[in-house]
Amino acid sequence: MYSSELLKGTLSTLILKLLDDNGRLYGYEITQRVKDLTQSRIQLTEGALYPALHKLEAEGLLATETEYIGKRVRKYYRLTDLGKQAASDKVAEFADFVRTVLGVLNPKPGPQLGFVTP
Amino acid sequence: MYSSELLKGTLSTLILKLLDDNGRLYGYEITQRVKDLTQSRIQLTEGALYPALHKLEAEGLLATETEYIGKRVRKYYRLTDLGKQAASDKVAEFADFVRTVLGVLNPKPGPQLGFVTP
DNA sequence: TTATATGCCTAATTTGATTAGGTATTACAT
DNA sequence: ATGTAATACCTAATCAAATTAGGCATATAA
Numbered sequence: 568m569y570s571s572e573l574l575k576g577t578l579s580t581l582i583l584k585l586l587d588d589n590g591r592l593y594g595y596e597i598t599q600r601v602k603d604l605t606q607s608r609i610q611l612t613e614g615a616l617y618p619a620l621h622k623l624e625a626e627g628l629l630a631t632e633t634e635y636i637g638k639r640v641r642k643y644y645r646l647t648d649l650g651k652q653a654a655s656d657k658v659a660e661f662a663d664f665v666r667t668v669l670g671v672l673n674p675k676p677g678p679q680l681g682f683v684t685p
Numbered sequence: 686m687y688s689s690e691l692l693k694g695t696l697s698t699l700i701l702k703l704l705d706d707n708g709r710l711y712g713y714e715i716t717q718r719v720k721d722l723t724q725s726r727i728q729l730t731e732g733a734l735y736p737a738l739h740k741l742e743a744e745g746l747l748a749t750e751t752e753y754i755g756k757r758v759r760k761y762y763r764l765t766d767l768g769k770q771a772a773s774d775k776v777a778e779f780a781d782f783v784r785t786v787l788g789v790l791n792p793k794p795g796p797q798l799g800f801v802t803p
Numbered sequence: 804t805t806a807t808a809t810g811c812c813t814a815a816t817t818t819g820a821t822t823a824g825g826t827a828t829t830a831c832a833t
Numbered sequence: 834a835t836g837t838a839a840t841a842c843c844t845a846a847t848c849a850a851a852t853t854a855g856g857c858a859t860a861t862a863a
Contacts, residue, residue, distance in 0.1 A: 572693050572694035572819095572820075572849070572850070573693075573694040573695070573778075573779065573782045574694075574819095574820075575690050575691075575693035575694055575818085575819060575820060575849090575850080575851090576690035576691040576692075576693055576818095576819085577691070577786055578819085578820085580790065581786070581789055581790070584789065584790050585789070588792060593841080593842095594842070594843095595839095595840060595841050595842080596841095601789065604789045604792070605785050605788060605789060608781075608785045609785060609786075609789075612820080612821065612822085613841090613842085613843080614820075614821060614822070614823080614824095614843095614844085614845095615820055615821075617842075617843060617844085618819080618820090618843095618844085619819085619820095621843095622819095636828095636829095636840095636841090637828070637829075638827085638828060638829090639827080639828050639829070639840070639841060639842090640827090640828095640841065640842060641840095641841070641842090642841085642842075658790050660691075661691065661786070661790065662787075662790075663726075664691045665783050665787075667723050667726045667727060668695055668699070668727070668779070669780075669783075670722060670723060671699055671702065671703070671719065671722045671723060671727075672698070672699070672702050672776050672779065672780075674706060674722070690818065690819070690850095690851075692850095692851075693818090693819085693820090693849085693850060693851060694849095694850085696850085696851085711810080711811095712810075712811070712812095713808095713809065713810050713811080714810095730851080730852065730853085731810090731811085731812080732812095732813085732814095732851075732852060732853070732854080732855095733850075733851055733852075735812060735813085736812095736813085736850080736851090737850085737851095739812095740850095754809095754810090754859095754860095755859075755860075756858085756859060756860090757809070757810060757811090757858080757859050757860075758810070758811060758858090758859095759810070759811090760810090760811075
């Protein structure tokens with residue numbers, strides 16, 4: 568688990584990319600996916616996740632469909648066309664940001680950025 | 686320039702690492718170094734920088750020495766021993782965090798993380 | 804002489820997380 | 834049968850850390 572204010576600014580990117588990869592997901596599922604994909608290193612809190620989802624929906628990047636599993640509600644989210652664009656933009660922006668920061672943190676250029684597999 | 690809440694959580698890491706590499710720097714100098722090292726992609730605002738420096742000093746990670754250049758004040762910061770430890774810890778944490786996030790954003794592993802130079 | 808660069812700073816606001824609740828259904832032990 | 838954990842949604846109060854927008858002063862270049 569991270570001592571992360573690092574997550575700030577990354578959450579929406581994570582959400583958008585996961586939806587881009589998976590078609591549709593509901594909130595709880597997103598927390599589990601992230602947990603699985605990160606070996607529990609990132610555990611999204613619901614207090615961060617749901618407001619973020621609502622915000623993305625309000626911005627027109629996500630659309631929802633509600634389903635019932637028995638009596639239990641599930642709210643699926645999927646990307647709108649705008650959302651698809653945003654997903655790829657934000658992933659690219661994050662990658663670029665990381666490259667930039669690593670350029671400062673890692674000033675000695677081997678091949679380039681230290682992210683080379685051994 | 687970044688649309689960055691991405692910077693959140695990264696600023697102190699940047700400061701610590703720059704001081705680790707440079708021995709001592711003053712505030713204004715840090716903004717310039719970052720600007721230079723990032724081709725102006727990251728421009729630290731003073732409203733973020735100075736409070737961050739003061740906080741790191743309060744935490745015992747930085748020590749200061751004030752000098753006068755003519756009548757103009759310069760406040761140099763350098764790492765304490767605690768600060769040196771924190772610098773390497775935070776750089777490692779950032780790298781780990783990035784690796785983790787990229788694992789989600791970039792689920793298809795070529796060699797590993799997409800950060801391979803062409 | 805006036806704008807720009809250097810150099811420090813803080814206060815109000817905004818953003819976006821954490822913490823800590825609340826509600827309800829379903830599954831699994833004891 | 835009963836209580837705990839997992840599933841599933843949500844919000845409000847608080848906290849952290851940035852942006853925005855100032856203020857002050859000296860030095861330099863137009």
